[in-house]
Amino acid sequence: MTPLSEEQAFNLGVEAYIFGYPLILMDITQAITTAVSSSQGFKAPINQFAHLKAFPDASFTAVVSPNADTLYSSAWLDLSAEPIILSVPDTGGRYYLMPMLDAWTNIFASPGKRTTGTKKGDFAILPPNWTGELPEGVQKIQSPTSMVWIIGRTQTNGKADYEAVHAIQDLYQLTPLSQWEKSYQPPTHVPVTDGIDTQTPPVEQVKNLDAASFFTRMCRLMTANPPALKDQEIGKKLAEIGLIPDENFDLKALDPVIIKGLERSISVAHEQVVKAGQTPKAEVKNNWLMTYDLGSYGTDYLHRAGVAWVGLGANLPEDAIYPLTRVDKEGNPLSGEHDYVIHFESEEIPPVNAFWSITMYNNQQFFVDNPLNRYAIGDRDNLNFNDDGSLDIFISHESPGENKEGNWLPSPSDHFNLIMRLYSPKAPVLEKIWSPPPVKGVS
Numbered sequence: 001m002t003p004l005s006e007e008q009a010f011n012l013g014v015e016a017y018i019f020g021y022p023l024i025l026m027d028i029t030q031a032i033t034t035a036v037s038s039s040q041g042f043k044a045p046i047n048q049f050a051h052l053k054a055f056p057d058a059s060f061t062a063v064v065s066p067n068a069d070t071l072y073s074s075a076w077l078d079l080s081a082e083p084i085i086l087s088v089p090d091t092g093g094r095y096y097l098m099p100m101l102d103a104w105t106n107i108f109a110s111p112g113k114r115t116t117g118t119k120k121g122d123f124a125i126l127p128p129n130w131t132g133e134l135p136e137g138v139q140k141i142q143s144p145t146s147m148v149w150i151i152g153r154t155q156t157n158g159k160a161d162y163e164a165v166h167a168i169q170d171l172y173q174l175t176p177l178s179q180w181e182k183s184y185q186p187p188t189h190v191p192v193t194d195g196i197d198t199q200t201p202p203v204e205q206v207k208n209l210d211a212a213s214f215f216t217r218m219c220r221l222m223t224a225n226p227p228a229l230k231d232q233e234i235g236k237k238l239a240e241i242g243l244i245p246d247e248n249f250d251l252k253a254l255d256p257v258i259i260k261g262l263e264r265s266i267s268v269a270h271e272q273v274v275k276a277g278q279t280p281k282a283e284v285k286n287n288w289l290m291t292y293d294l295g296s297y298g299t300d301y302l303h304r305a306g307v308a309w310v311g312l313g314a315n316l317p318e319d320a321i322y323p324l325t326r327v328d329k330e331g332n333p334l335s336g337e338h339d340y341v342i343h344f345e346s347e348e349i350p351p352v353n354a355f356w357s358i359t360m361y362n363n364q365q366f367f368v369d370n371p372l373n374r375y376a377i378g379d380r381d382n383l384n385f386n387d388d389g390s391l392d393i394f395i396s397h398e399s400p401g402e403n404k405e406g407n408w409l410p411s412p413s414d415h416f417n418l419i420m421r422l423y424s425p426k427a428p429v430l431e432k433i434w435s436p437p438p439v440k441g442v443s
Helices: 006-033 159-169 202-207 211-224 229-240 256-278 301-311 402-407
Strands: 049-051 070-078 084-088 107-109 121-126 139-142 147-155 173-176 283-285 288-290 340-344 356-361 376-378 391-396 408-410 417-423 439-441
Touching: 006 070, 006 147, 006 202, 006 211, 006 229, 006 256, 006 301, 049 159, 070 159, 107 139, 147 159, 211 256, 256 301, 356 408, 376 408, 391 402, 402 408
Parallel strands: 121 139, 391 408
Antiparallel strands: 049 070, 070 147, 084 121, 084 173, 283 288, 340 391, 340 439, 356 376, 356 417
């Protein structure tokens, strides 16, 4: 075999980084959010739920682009020992979903109101290559990887709805198969792995990895979470630079020319991931980016990586569509230096089976501190409609006036972006007929 040139190694390194980025980000996010001895806030030990009991605030940085529409119920599963059974209660018709991401961020199942209804249910999540018998009445869900992230969401209609949602969250349960029907209680005081940086956001930790750290971690993770059959082509390319599942990766053992190429590839590849996240694969409508293919990415690895960077845990389009904009109607970047309005004609009100909202984010994709502690606004708020049935949403750093504050979404003083969430969108959204109206500058 002809030795690789530095440029060939560089190009392979870029491809490998983009391919492995979601896997690394998932691993680091899991490490941070399971580094506790018992459930607290958004964190819980492996195979246990962490239930957010209130909406996140501007200090929350555990996950990019969090929402203020649903209360999260998050759990990281390790299926390497045995299947885990997810139990859900009868939610009385309330919208909820339990999307399950594999280690590569593809959603392989999404139990919830849209798919399985709102009655009580038990779902066994199986690791790869598992063979065995399941208890009667337990539905089977096959996972492609041993690492699984359940990022459950339960519809929450403002703070007054917390108590009702908490009662439902308390009935979401995870039980190892071997403990089924044995009055199982999750362990408390679980040992915590030393040396985990729980302060630096996951996207920053990935950005800070050098070539040796990134590719060594990637190879280790691929052993437990092998790429899919559809990834065979890139698997051959990875092997050319020593990235082979079930084998230890040692950058220093490679040819110095290859090492140089791989070390150069990291920063360039990361820039491509960030750019893909900032300008996702989407259709532009009224300067909103409409992305219709989230949650399942095939072999579009750059799109998958970009989505992970901007919004790890994104839902399937059937569960939610997320129009995003960083610019106004004229194409100028959104900034707190200006005031804006989003005007919905009566026939433009978002068509959804569940609910919709618009969320404000700063340039790091986190919530913006503001005097109202309002991070999102939508159809479950006490909005004031115009006499003709139209609706105006006011966006500004300063109050638009007391009579308009009911429809005000506060912005930071500098640049920001908006994400609209359309939960269980109707056909006009999925069929690309409907789109949000533009963000118009008014000052």
